[in-house]
Amino acid sequence: MAWIREHTLLAVTVVIFVFMLLPNAVILWMSFNRPVGKFDYVWHQFSLDAWLNPCANNEMCHSIGLSLQIGVVATIVATILGTMIAFAMVRYRFKARSGVNALLFLPMAAPEVVMGATLAALFFNTIGPGGLGFWTITIAHVMFCVSYVVVTVKSRLAGMDPTLERAAQDLYATPAQTFRHVTLPLVAPGIAAAALLAFALSVDDYIITVFTAGNLETFPMYIWGSVQRAYPAQIDVIGSLMLLGTMAVIALSQIVGRARTARR
Template sequence: MATQTAVPAPIAPAPLKIRRRSPLAWIGDHVLLAATVVIFIFMLLPNAVILVMSFNQPIGKYDYTWNQFSTEAWAHPCANQALCSSMGLSLEIGLIATVVSTALGTMIAFAMVRHRFKARSGINALLFLPMAAPEVVMGATLTALFFNTIGPGSLGFWTITIAHVMFCLSYVVVTVKSRLAGMDPTLERAAQDLYATPTQTFMKVTLPLVAPGIAAAALLAFALSIDDYIITAFTAGQRTTFPMYIFGSVQRSYPAQINVIGSIMLIGTMAIIAVSTILGRMRATRR
């Protein structure tokens, strides 16, 4: 007669103990998120104020307090001819300085990353001097240089442009260098193994990979150029750029058209970022 083996009854698992977190731990987990939100609000609040005040009908010469809603400033953004003239001058200088500094900075970045030469470390250190030096010192130095070279009566459009190129060049080199340093060199070697010429490798592989860094450097150079006041004030002579006009007008009046121009620049920048983001997602989807 076979004996039956008793099967032990399953042991019920011990109930899980829910550990309640202290309020301090919850605060510690959410401090970073809260700080990020506060910082973004702090950064974007002035832009929102500019956009709102551009639809204001001010009383008197200063657009500092809200009076009533009006689209007059948007309908006539160039009511003050000097305002639009200064803006046009800033845009012209900014475009030229952006193109020149981006072209030179990209070539310097390629030379610094792809080649080894004796003065490489010294040049790499010198590139940070324009970024580290105070703008007042750089502006005064450039003024002395231009005074002694071309004379005081020649200060104007081209002296501002040269100064902006010199100022933006370091930022372009650093930005493009960071992009080049993160590139995978095996991609270019693979193109060469497939019998691509150096020109084809550069145009089909290298340039598309570096293009986002070059575009970012160009946008940064343009923003620095069009926004600069200190260096421009030393090298402008009798010319008046948009930042110089705003600084001078605040002492006499502050028309709503200034907020309109600022809002247009803000909307244009957001549109460029949105378009670049959409194009990037479309390219990623196709791949």
């Protein structure tokens, strides 16, 4: 019984990680499949065809490019706005602070289908159905990404030691110098994490995008359509590349963090 109590937490942790990572492993494995027919659901034969020609379907690659473009623009705008809001919420006290703080949680708490339908009604009444496209999707993504950026950067600012900024001011540093050489380097990991989260949310979003896309088709929308008519192995290749890219970014950040710690 003592051995079970000592290893229960480890066993539960391993089971949870296997449950979380198993779908990713299946996607990676199925990307090397040569399916029979249009659907890459059943393993048939090992092949590198999908990896050698990941853009066999021009429509799929166009949707990937569109998702990446929207993700980059939405991430940049949401990160800038969210970071400024986070600084205002943490560093300043104003009358509407509690109300603004509550409003920031609405995009995260509200169901996406409700937000998507509301945005669709807004765009229909302002620019008409013919105006739906790249910028309406980007505006919608910025709206829900800002809240996540604010929460992430706020947590970083709340844990920052304010005496470091006061020490810089005691050493006759100007406010601009203090922000550039002290504040920004300390909060930069939080901003980077917020930007990565915003980019992932934007590229991954389907529900809100459907209501605001018009005639455009992002990568999640393409996958949903493919499930109904065809599911090529190239989709698993793209998913595997995204997974490997994310792991590479995480590994690089860990290496850089350890290198900075070692230099100190």
